[in-house]
Amino acid sequence: MAMLVEDGLLDVGATVLGPASTVEEALSMIETATSDGGLAAAVLDLNLGGCSVLPVADKLASLGVPFVIATGCGEGCDTGGHTEAPLLHKPFDLGRLTSAVQELL
Known part of the structure; x- marks a missing residue:
């Protein structure tokens, strides 16, 4: 699934960092990207x-980096208070994901 998401984002001109398979890896990628010019x-x-990805969401929010949350959880899932983030419930259409990311930019 991560490869499909990556391909879809590349198709619309995004530069993709990742995917990360752990929270620690994601946080490390954010730190590296921040020192290399940041994330959009x-x-x-x-x-x-x-593991819950909420520490990653908290880090991105503290840096002012907008994000989309993709989840297999049903309605009312815990987003850690990140109500400003668009929420896509799996399974989702890849076009919806790329549109959501483009709207963040």
Whole structure:
């Protein structure tokens, strides 16, 4: 699934960093990207390697980086208070994801 998302984002002209398979890896990627000029936007799955991705969402929010949340959770899932982030419920159309990312920019 991550490869399909990456391909879809590349098709609309995005530069893709990742995917990350753990929260620690995602946080490390953010730190590296921040020192290399920053991030424009991100796509987060709420469950990353069996762990909540909310620490990653918190870090992105603190840096002012907008993000889309993709999730297999039903309505009312815990987004850690990140109500400003667009929420896409799986399965979603790749066009909806790329549109959501483009709207963030």
